[in-house]
Amino acid sequence: MAQQARIIDGKAVAAELRAGIAREVAALKAERGLVPGLHVVLVGEDPASKVYVASKEKLAVEVGMNSVAHRLPADTTEAQLLAKLAELNADDSVDGILVQLPLPKHIDTGRIIDAIDPAKDVDGLHPINAGLLAGGKNGLVPCTPLGSMLLLKQALPSLSGLEAVVIGRSELVGRPVAQLLLQADCTVTIAHSRTRDLPAVVKRADIVIAAVGRPRMVKGDWIKPGATVIDVGINRLPDGKLTGDVDFAEAVEVAGAITPVPGGVGPMTIACLLKNTLTAFHARRG
Numbered sequence: 001m002a003q004q005a006r007i008i009d010g011k012a013v014a015a016e017l018r019a020g021i022a023r024e025v026a027a028l029k030a031e032r033g034l035v036p037g038l039h040v041v042l043v044g045e046d047p048a049s050k051v052y053v054a055s056k057e058k059l060a061v062e063v064g065m066n067s068v069a070h071r072l073p074a075d076t077t078e079a080q081l082l083a084k085l086a087e088l089n090a091d092d093s094v095d096g097i098l099v100q101l102p103l104p105k106h107i108d109t110g111r112i113i114d115a116i117d118p119a120k121d122v123d124g125l126h127p128i129n130a131g132l133l134a135g136g137k138n139g140l141v142p143c144t145p146l147g148s149m150l151l152l153k154q155a156l157p158s159l160s161g162l163e164a165v166v167i168g169r170s171e172l173v174g175r176p177v178a179q180l181l182l183q184a185d186c187t188v189t190i191a192h193s194r195t196r197d198l199p200a201v202v203k204r205a206d207i208v209i210a211a212v213g214r215p216r217m218v219k220g221d222w223i224k225p226g227a228t229v230i231d232v233g234i235n236r237l238p239d240g241k242l243t244g245d246v247d248f249a250e251a252v253e254v255a256g257a258i259t260p261v262p263g264g265v266g267p268m269t270i271a272c273l274l275k276n277t278l279t280a281f282h283a284r285r286g
């Protein structure tokens with residue numbers, strides 16, 4: 001039986017990261033009487049979004065932050081949402097603003113993201129933050145890409161010169177994580193739905209980041225023996241079971257290290273949201 005892949009424990013790494021954040025927030029409160037504020041805006045009743053917003057709210061309170069969830073009805077107009085954002089932008093006690101995606105169809109997502117103060121954009125989606133990242137400069141980085149890189153560094157001491165293949169090119173995951181891999185001196189390939197012979201492309205990779213949204217799409221024989229696999233996918237099967245974009249049972253026999261779903265990138269996304277809120281706090285309030 002081949003050596004099984006090391007399971008990268010996102011739950012444990014996320015808990016460690018949150019513990020460090022809690023210590024830092026406690027010190028801020030004790031020494032400066034200040035508390036970082038994270039505001040999450042949810043429009044409508046999307047069940048998955050309600051779960052994520054609830055866990056973001058719970059974990060932000062757990063680390064001692066001021067955490068407010070603004071739950072707006074599905075028929076909220078774009079103007080009403082813009083007004084809410086203007087209010088949060090102007091409120092000095094608000095350090096981080098996240099608008100849970102996806103938004104209802106009648107609202108223009110781009111216009112909403114553009115309306116968030118880039119200094120409070122803890123999702124890192126604002127064009128200014130995306131532009132800073134593309135230029136290799138410091139800005140707020142999207143949470144899932146940040147969490148994926150932290151897990152990657154758990155498995156690989158150095159990424160320099162390694163071949164990385166990112167499957168998916170979304171603004172939330174694929175594109176930003178490709179930028180972070182480039183900054184870590186990987187040779188980066190970004191694959192997508194038009195890529196020809198995807199298995200052959202993935203086979204070249206020392207590092208595979210799967211961010212597609214198709215359950216168990218990446219098969220074991222697509223993976224180079226010993227490669228590190230970061231599975232960002234969160235797919236709910238008809239029976240309610242959660243599975244990633246990678247066929248975990250097959251991949252674990254071939255990969256050198258792999259993240260599980262659940263228990264991998266997901267918890268890191270929330271921990272990095274809290275980390276981004278602290279980063280925004282310090283950038284804004286010293």
Ligand SMILES: NC(=O)C1=CN([C@@H]2O[C@H](COP(=O)(O)OP(=O)(O)OC[C@H]3O[C@@H](n4cnc5c(N)ncnc54)[C@H](OP(=O)(O)O)[C@@H]3O)[C@@H](O)[C@H]2O)C=CC1
Nearest residue numbers: 144168169170173192193211212213232233234265266269
């Ligand atoms: N764990 C976490 O915290 C998070 C998990 N996710 C999960 O990650 C996954 C991706 O999310 P997100 O990036 O927002 O997804 P999007 O739906 O925005 O993007 C999907 C990407 O996958 C590509 N794609 C679709 N089908 C194929 C295919 N057959 N072969 C190769 N590429 C394909 C698309 O290509 P094209 O551009 O050509 O259409 C697109 O670039 C989802 O499962 C989502 O739930 C997302 C955010 C956070």
Ligand SMILES: Nc1nc(=O)c2c([nH]1)NC[C@@H]1CN(c3ccc(C(=O)N[C@@H](CCC(=O)O)C(=O)O)cc3)C=[N+]21
Nearest residue numbers: 052099100101102123143234262263264265266267269
């Ligand atoms: N503006 C915005 N920013 C986001 O970062 C964002 C978003 N919108 N929309 C939806 C996606 C998805 N997302 C997840 C967060 C946590 C888990 C998570 O904690 N998952 C647990 C399982 C939770 C469960 O059991 O359902 C795990 O993977 O272990 C998953 C997915 C953030 N997203």
